[in-house]
Amino acid sequence: MTVVINMRDGVDKEKIRIAARFILDGKLVAFPTETVYGLGADALNEKAVKRIFEAKGRPPDNPLIVHISDFDDLRKLASDVPREARLLAERFWPGPLTVVLPKREEVPYATTGGLDTVAVRMPAHPIALALIKASTPIAAPSANISGKPSPTLAEHVIDDFYGRIECIIDGGETKIGVESTVIDLSSERPTLLRPGGLPLEEVEKVIGEVEIHPAVRGKLVDVARSPGMKYKHYSPNAQVIVVEGRRENVRKKIAELVEEYRAKGFRVGVMATEEYAADEFFHLGKTEEEVARNLFRALRELDKKGVDVIIAEGVEEKGLGFAVMNRLRKAAGYRIVWA
Ligand code: AMP
Numbered sequence: 472m473t474v475v476i477n478m479r480d481g482v483d484k485e486k487i488r489i490a491a492r493f494i495l496d497g498k499l500v501a502f503p504t505e506t507v508y509g510l511g512a513d514a515l516n517e518k519a520v521k522r523i524f525e526a527k528g529r530p531p532d533n534p535l536i537v538h539i540s541d542f543d544d545l546r547k548l549a550s551d552v553p554r555e556a557r558l559l560a561e562r563f564w565p566g567p568l569t570v571v572l573p574k575r576e577e578v579p580y581a582t583t584g585g586l587d588t589v590a591v592r593m594p595a596h597p598i599a600l601a602l603i604k605a606s607t608p609i610a611a612p613s614a615n616i617s618g619k620p621s622p623t624l625a626e627h628v629i630d631d632f633y634g635r636i637e638c639i640i641d642g643g644e645t646k647i648g649v650e651s652t653v654i655d656l657s658s659e660r661p662t663l664l665r666p667g668g669l670p671l672e673e674v675e676k677v678i679g680e681v682e683i684h685p686a687v688r689g690k691l692v693d694v695a696r697s698p699g700m701k702y703k704h705y706s707p708n709a710q711v712i713v714v715e716g717r718r719e720n721v722r723k724k725i726a727e728l729v730e731e732y733r734a735k736g737f738r739v740g741v742m743a744t745e746e747y748a749a750d751e752f753f754h755l756g757k758t759e760e761e762v763a764r765n766l767f768r769a770l771r772e773l774d775k776k777g778v779d780v781i782i783a784e785g786v787e788e789k790g791l792g793f794a795v796m797n798r799l800r801k802a803a804g805y806r807i808v809w810a
């Protein structure tokens with residue numbers, strides 16, 4: 472049985488208490504954050520955390536992010552908090568930034584995917600913060616079946632998990648729409664493991680140059696430090712094709728591809744920042760922020776409309792565009808057409 476709690480009008484203390492009880496009892500609660508919805512469990516309860524992996528069908532070596540509501544919680548999870556971590560936390564928390572640090576013994580290996588490091592972030596969403604404050608640090612990956620696009624609406628979570636987890640908190644649409652930026656601070660040099668809701672440029676203003684892990688660029692690697700990166704991700708049922716290149720060329724290429732696939736008898740959807748004629752069309756908006764916010768929703772909605780092929784317009788890889796392109800290329804299984 473799944474309890475769906477409506478909190479679209481803001482934090483309700485009584486309802487938070489109910490959800491917090493579930494967490495403290497080792498149950499699963501999906502909740503909104505400013506990035507995407509998370510599927511949460513008590514981060515220090517190994518049995519509870521294992522249920523997240525089961526529910527999602529997530530490989531056990533793909534580590535979870537632990538969500539905290541208090542700066543002091545960081546020291547309870549990480550055995551060493553270097554200067555860079557302090558600077559980043561002071562500047563960007565609560566917010567869409569995750570730092571990877573050496574873990575304390577108390578953090579179960581189930582939570583860290585078997586690693587000696589733990590990923591931590593303080594989310595900037597009043598519901599998430601209230602839930603953590605009323606319970607404990609919460610391990611939460613995105614609340615989607617493993618490999619599917621991340622959820623930005625409670626409906627998406629309901630589609631994937633209704634009847635399979637104890638509680639879903641509906642807090643309306645998430646503001647940012649892509650997951651957090653993940654920076655590894657456990658090795659010699661700060662390294663970007665995943666571009667996300669906080670532009671890398673902002674991180675570099677505070678701690679200087681950050682290395683980019685090769686897996687971010689789509690190189691297939693199988694190293695312990697980037698376990699999440701070796702799995703297929705964000706994929707709807709339809710085949711996604713990303714078109715990248717100069718704007719005028721992209722426009723022409725997308726129109727051509729639509730015709731080509733339709734001629735072969737496929738139903739074609741397009742997701743882009745300007746209008747296209749196709750069987751289905753999802754307007755992503757104009758700004759970087761709008762595109763990030765609408766990205767996963769577009770993939771899910773076009774899928775629901777039963778298209779066979781989704782043609783996605785590429786965006787410039789700066790600011791939030793870095794996170795958007797990372798998700799899009801993965802969703803496409805690196806099927807990229809250069810225009
Ligand atoms: P998700 O919870 O689905 O947003 O995925 C969390 C991602 O954070 C993982 O797939 C990893 O890429 C990254 N991550 C979490 N914990 C660690 C860690 N201890 N070391 C390296 N990367 C991590």
Ligand code: MG
Pocket residue numbers: 612613621
């Ligand atoms: Mg995820």
